Amino acid sequence: MKLDLTGRAALVTGASRGIGRAIAEHLAAAGAAVTINYRGNAAAAAEAVAAIRAAGGTATAIQADVGNTDEVERLVKAAIEAHGRLDILVNNAGITRDTLLMRMKDDDFDQVLGTNLRGVFLCTRAVLRPMSKQRSGRIINLASVIGLIGNAGQANYAAAKAGIIGFTRATAREIAPRGVTVNAVAPGFIDTEMTGVLGEETRKAILERIPLGRFGQPAEVAALVTFLASDAAAYITGQTFTIDGGLVMQ
Numbered sequence: 001m002k003l004d005l006t007g008r009a010a011l012v013t014g015a016s017r018g019i020g021r022a023i024a025e026h027l028a029a030a031g032a033a034v035t036i037n038y039r040g041n042a043a044a045a046a047e048a049v050a051a052i053r054a055a056g057g058t059a060t061a062i063q064a065d066v067g068n069t070d071e072v073e074r075l076v077k078a079a080i081e082a083h084g085r086l087d088i089l090v091n092n093a094g095i096t097r098d099t100l101l102m103r104m105k106d107d108d109f110d111q112v113l114g115t116n117l118r119g120v121f122l123c124t125r126a127v128l129r130p131m132s133k134q135r136s137g138r139i140i141n142l143a144s145v146i147g148l149i150g151n152a153g154q155a156n157y158a159a160a161k162a163g164i165i166g167f168t169r170a171t172a173r174e175i176a177p178r179g180v181t182v183n184a185v186a187p188g189f190i191d192t193e194m195t196g197v198l199g200e201e202t203r204k205a206i207l208e209r210i211p212l213g214r215f216g217q218p219a220e221v222a223a224l225v226t227f228l229a230s231d232a233a234a235y236i237t238g239q240t241f242t243i244d245g246g247l248v249m250q
């Protein structure tokens, strides 16, 4: 099955590197014009745009903090201006501030919730009007298996990711009549800068719990997201898909 997104326009938040970049590349390879959002790493975002263009795709980079209302409004407006429409939103931007709860500062909690959950809320709200007007759209939110099973040292991150799953379900029900689907993807451990900080011992302990015996690749998550963004997934909404080498089986 070839997934064809020709004529569609996508906005991927946090797409300067890691999973977001892979998603942007896959959507572009399927024919979508892609807006690559990033917060601070302009050089990496420019590199991601150049890679897509070199492969024959269409891409633009736009800086914005997804946790900031005004910046998100500007981002969505600029994305629509850049490619003339907006059909796909991938809420991927995310951060970690891992520490045990006893030592967790207010700021550790607020920053993680502010980017990972409030960011999803702000970006989703901002695309509702244009997607409702065109009576079609795809919203895909990056949750995490940590939002399902928890993890010591990640109470802030787990709360945000579990929040995304509830937000996905509520939004999916609310905007289904407008022809817009909303789904979440919950990756396990994927090889990116986010997991690159894990120590050797931690990594080994995690690997022992993964039936497929390895971390996932950003491209593997991107393939699932591209499927969910395509016409092939038209009858799927409100769902959360784990992609984790079998770590969590429900």
Ligand code: NAP
Residues within 6 Å of the ligand: 013, 014, 015, 016, 017, 018, 019, 020, 037, 038, 039, 040, 041, 042, 044, 064, 065, 066, 067, 091, 092, 093, 094, 095, 115, 142, 143, 144, 145, 186, 187, 188, 189, 190, 191, 192, 193, 194, 195
């Ligand atoms: P990453 O390599 O650390 O990349 C994070 C991306 O998010 C970067 O492009 C960064 O932009 C952007 N970003 C951070 N804060 C932002 C903000 N306030 N506004 C806009 N962009 C922002 O992360 P990743 O591992 O690819 O993770 C991507 C998503 O998947 C996250 O939501 C993460 O929680 C989720 N996830 C990851 C894993 C994993 O194992 N890696 C597992 C489950 C879920 P700059 O480059 O400008 O800083």
